[in-house]
């Protein structure tokens with residue numbers, strides 16, 4: 001179905017086109033100087049010492065877990081509410097995914113739920129900053145650090161979102177970002193792992209190239225790895241996207257404010273709160289309602305696309321984590337994503353708001 005207003009809108013502009021053309025002209029194709037520059041600027045943006053570019057957010061998570069030594073016999077704690085990529089990174093490496101429920105009022109990992117599932121085999125905790133909402137990093141680090149457990153932040157939905165003075169993704173041992181199409185900045189596909197730790201960086205770099213040193217000893221198979229290299233063609237686009245980062249933060253925040261004000265007092269639909277004043281960035285705007293399916297159908301009749309959030313991960317049989325996870329389950333049954341995105345005109349948001357006021361249960 002073709003929609004008049006899509007649930008997501010992003011764009012590449014003139015600078016992206018010019019940078020891309022220049023990369024082609026200069027034969028900057030595979031991973032090279034543009035990727036190195038993109039990594040440097042990305043680390044600067046997030047406020048970490050290092051960033052390592054990879055082909056996707058999913059690859060970022062898997063590379064981070066490889067660098068953390070995750071494998072058979074390890075348990076990795078993941079929130080029940082996330083895109084399943086978070087869990088698959090651990091699962092595909094042979095680790096046991098252990099689900100913990102989300103906070104009662106926010107769709108982020110609940111430290112108390114983490115505490116209940118910690119064991120002597122726990123090797124990593126993966127807080128996911130869903131929709132830009134920061135998991136309680138103080139509490140999670142307090143649980144992890146004394147036990148020597150790695151904290152791998154899934155900040156794929158939280159680029160430039162802050163908690164206190166620091167950007168999300170910069171609190172843990174490593175932070176993972178996505179540059180997919182439905183993220184704040186995009187290179188088509190892409191991802192980043194950030195870290196402050198030089199030793200972790202060395203392990204990331206090795207695991208990114210089948211365990212050999214890219215700029216050194218090709219003859220020593222130091223550790224297992226993959227080909228998780230980036231491309232300069234994508235980095236050329238990424239460097240242009242970095243220039244619009246602040247603009248995009250302002251725009252998605254404006255969309256969220258517009259929905260919040262426009263839907264205030266609605267009897268059936270409430271915008272899900274986010275801590276804008278504390279620097280959280282609403283990648284998209286979600287709303288809570290008794291029957292998301294009915295609201296989505298109501299919008300579709302007007303040519304407006306909305307979508308449900310992902311079902312909780314206890315529904316993935318191969319993870320073998322039956323739950324219960326009541327908070328994540330309740331959230332998934334009552335939340336929908338409204339048309340959003342860095343290139344979504346505010347005029348579209350107004351049309352959606354108007355249509356939502358015509359919704360009756």
Ligand SMILES: *Cc1c(COP(=O)(O)O)cnc(C)c1O
Nearest residue numbers: 056057058083085156157178180
């Ligand atoms: C997008 C996303 C990923 C995966 O990123 P890709 O670039 O799509 O592989 C992982 N976790 C979360 C929370 C995401 O939103």
